[in-house]
Structures are given as C-alpha cells and as structure tokens.
Amino acid sequence: METNASNPLLDFSGLPRFDAFRPEHVTPAIEQLIEEAAAVVAQLEAPSDNVTWDNFVVPLEEATERLGRAWGIVNHINHVADTPELRAVYNENQPKVTEFWTSLGQNEALFDKYKAIRAGADYDSLSPARKRIVENALRDFRLGGAELPADKKERFGAIQEQHAAISTRFSENVLDATNDYKLLIEDEAELAGIPDDARDAARAAAEAAGKTGYQFSLHFPSYFPILQFADNRQLRETIYRASATKASDMGTVFSEAEKWDNTQNIAQLLKLRHEEAQLLGYRNFAEVSLVPKMAESPEHVISFLEDLAVRARPFAEKDLTELRAFAKDELGIEDLQAWDVAYASEKLREQRYAFSAQEVKNYFPEPKVIEGLFKVVQTLFSVQITPDTAPVWHPDVRFYRIERDGQLVGQFYFDLYARAGKGQGAWMDDARGRRLATGGIVQTPVAYLTCNFTPPATRDGKLQPSLLTHDEVTTLFHEFGHGLHHMLTEVEELSVSGISGVEWDAVELPSQFMENFCWEWDVLQGMTAHVKTGEPLPRALYDKMLAAKNFQSGMQTLRQVEFSLIDMHLHYDFDPSSQQIVQELIDSVRRKFSIMIPPAFNRFQHSFGHIFAGGYAAGYYSYKWAEVLSADAYAAFEEALEAGGGELLAETGRRFQREVLAVGGSRPALESFTAFRGREPSIDALLRHSGMSA
C-alpha cells in the first residue's frame, strides 16, 4: 500500500503538493482511492435499520471526496501542463474513475439508504443544507431511473444506450460533413475583401492537398471570413448554402451527402427523449430537463422567452431597417439576403464604431487590471486579498489568500499566461471545497483560476507587462466571479457549498455579474493606465467601445431567443407519431418571432450540437436566463451608486455576499435571488444594459 509520504496524491493534510507530483504517482493513488471508496460503499450497502446522517452520508462523502480531490489534481495538471507521460496515465485512469462515479449513481442500496433518511424520525431536525443534499440525491436517483419497475428499468437503460449512440452519430455526421466539404478558388480576384490571414490559411490548405489556389472548408475560421468579408456575393451565397445545409437532406453539394443526413437522428433523439420522459412519469422531455434547474416549468421558460422576444423586437426591427438601408445605399445590395447579413453588418460596424483593439489594449496592462479587480472585490465583499505561497506546477503561477477580519476565507491559484501544453480558454475549477470536517475544523475552499493571456515579454532589455484586450479583462472578471462563488461560501456541507449543487441555469449568475464591472466607467478608469503615458482610458474611446458592444443587440437577442424557443418547443410539443413535425415546429416559431426568415433550404438544426449532442436539450434558454439574473443583480449595485454609493453600496455588497455567494447550492437559486433583490428577477436591466430601453 502506498502512503502519503511516498505518494503526494494521497496526502490530504494541506494544499496539493505540485512540487512532488510525478505521473507515476497517478495509477497507484487512484487505484488505492477507488478501492478504499468501494470498500466504504460496500459497508454502507449492508442492511441497517438505523440509517443516519452521521453513519451514512458522512463516511460516503469522506471516501468519495478523497478520490475527487486526487483526481482533480491529475485532471488539472493534465489541462495546464500536458506531457505525453501524464496524458498516458490520465487516459489509463479516467475510465476507472468514470465507472466508479457512474456505478455510485446507479447503486440502489444507496438509494434505499437515502430514502430511509428521508423517511426517518431525524429528518426534520437536519439543517436545511443537509435536507437539500438528501433531496438532491433522491432526485438524481429518480431521474436516473432507479425507481422504475424491472421491465421499465430495462427499457430505460436501453434508451440511454441508444440515445448515446445516436447522439455520437449526430456529431460525427456534422464533423464528417464539415471535413468533407472543400471549396477551391483558383482565381485570387474572387477573394476580394477577405483578410490576409484567412487567405493564407486557405492557400496552405490547398497546398497541403496538392492543389493550387485557395481551399476553404466549413470549419468556422475558414468559412466565416467569407461571409463576413467577401465582396463577391455569389461566393458568400455558395458558402452560406453549404453551411446551412450541412449534414442534412438538403446537403446536395456533398459527394455522398445522404450518409451524413441527420434528419432521422434528430427524429430518433426526440422520440427517445419523449419516451424517457413518459417512463419517468412526465408529459414531455422539457419537464424532465427542468426538474434540476432553477426555471420552474416549460410554460414559465416559454413565457419568459416570448416576453423577451416582444420587448426586443422593435429594436431588432430598427437594426434590420438600418442594415437594409445601409446595404442599399452604400453597398448596392437591393434585396438583403441571409448571406449578406454578416457582410453588411461588418461594413456598417466598421463605418460607425471602428476603434483600434490594439489601442484599447495599451490601456490594460495586466498588473493594473488585477489591482482593479482586487479593489472591486475587496470593497464590495469586505475582504483582503494578499499574495501567499504554495507549491505550484509552473513558475508563472501565483497564489493568493482571501481573508475577512484577519480570518482565512479561501485561497486561489492564478495561472494566467498561455504556454505550450496548456489547454485553450479560461476556466475556474475547485481544488477543494468548504466543509466542516470532523473535529470541528473548517476546511477552507481553494480554487484554480486559469486564463490564456499573452505572457509578458522583454523588449529593449526591459520587461513589458502583458497587455489585455477588453475581452480578456471581461473573461478574467467572469472567471473570478465563479471563483468568488466557490470561495466566499459559508456553507459547511461539501455537496452544497460554493458552486456545488447550484442549479446549472443559475451557475453563471456570479460570473456574469462580475463582467458588468468591466463596463462601469468609474471602475474602468481606476484599472486602466496607458502602457506608455500612464493615462486612464479616455471617455471618447469608452463610448465607442460601449456602442460597439450594443451594436445590433436587438437582432442578436431575437436570434438567441429564436434558438431557445425552437429548442423548447422541440422538447415540449413534440409528437412522436408525426414525421414532418421537426421542420414544421421550427417554421412556426420563426413565423411568430423572426424578423428575417431564413431561406427554405436552411437546416441549421442539423448541426445544432448543443441540443442534439451536448447537454443543452431544453436548456439552451439558460444563456439568456443567466444574463437576466446577472444584469438584474448588478442593477441593485447601480441603484445603490445612483443613490450616492457609500454605506448603501457596502450594504448591497454584504447582501449579495450573504444571500447569493455565501449560501451556494444550499437552497434554491430563486430563493437566493429573491432574498437578495426583494423580488423575482426582471428582464428590464438586461434590456437597458444592451441599449434596449424605450
């Protein structure tokens, strides 16, 4: 047996020991932890007539937490410092870990124990957080089919398997159709307007295929520059048609298109979801999807979306009228078509709101931005952030601690720069969660905050700070919002502390909330300093940035609402006995809500991976939903500022901390929001922030 002295992954006494970690530690540690957790599970499965929180939930949580934390370290390193050796052990162990969690979720003996706790005499005396953990566990077992009679359980399992296979085929078809399509342009004159980098990539693709000229594909970075920039209207139409009919019955441009046609896969997926819903006792899949979410019912989501559509529509119409007039007067396009929209919009945006992204970057040196971020957080939530030390996985990684009144609240790693072996994008992940451990000791939360900014560089013998784009600044605030949700929690139960157990349509509330500060003039001034002159961001440049942000927000909002309504209706009104229903449902949503109906050949749903190959079925609305929550929460701070700031602002910060961040997943998100705001969410603030107020 490995010990924690020889294997750092088995040492849970403090922070992860990244300095001692080696790939060869992974397999022995993970195998041992799975074995230990499985042994605990086996003991807990044994019949007992006295199931309590202390003799059941506590040991189960402790055994699985150790596995979760150790695997979390492996997973993290695999994402930020990938090496062939580590990837090999990661891939070797990942199926074992997944299998363990899956079997836990289907363990009926454990389900019975949770039911026994729920029915027991002690249930009423459990804290609200513990009650919620029991309820969540029961809910997840039920949605996983654990309560079905034997014959139905078998069918439920078969549905899951078929669904997974068809869903995989759906995305493979999209990928194959995308990869198969090639558009070769030999005459460079046809490429007028397309930027050099897109042309260079197309020339390289042609060369790699042994051809001369420029080869475009249906991968976004290849085809979108054509739609956005190509002066050649015919070329835009060609690529639009290819993209809009991808993996569909209309995909005639492909050699053997029908083999990638997703028509039947879509119908099958909807049919299986409908059947699953009925097995579980629901009327439709939309109802199933919403059970673990914040939104109450499909009807509620649909009316939320329709309300947003009605409010955004006049602004969308104005956007479109402007675009049509501009296309006619300036571009000579008399009848604006679907393949002209991105092109004309780009030209209009350039003419009206052009500013240099590089010039903006000069005002955002990274140290100044971080100072500004910390200042916002320290002021609003009455905490202090100071540098701290811990073993790290790369010399660029920094470590900080958050304290309130001299008490440690949480700690976090900042891994901000792009480098080889590090995954793309930005994210927050937890190294450990807050809980009250045995012996009354509080385990404080620790977070990983990862970004991919340009590293500082030495120029003329002097180290220049990293300069951030405004998008990168926003990303940093966004991820830090997730971090605050994780670190400022005061919940003592691991499964509902911080972001754990938060409904997933509410999980983006604190992150998108933090983004708003990046558009707050007073905050921006304080966190900008021109890299050469030290001057803060000029107001005129800020105004242009804001106008560009809200450019065509009416049209964009309506488009997102249309996608969300299509997703909702496909999972709400779907009738498995009818064949034509999918396109008909989509058309009827468009007739009601679109201001520009796409061409009849458009089959965008055939590559709508979010809902057919991702986790967003009857959940696409959550993007807009979370924006509404975060904008409305932020509006409370705007109101406090308008009323003079000061103590009122401080009180609003304390209230957000207390009612939203501190409680984490320990109570329903709607309750938390309402407790903070004094009422249910309203869409007004989002419309105002997007420049859509009457």
Ligand SMILES: [Zn+2]
């Ligand atoms: Zn996020």
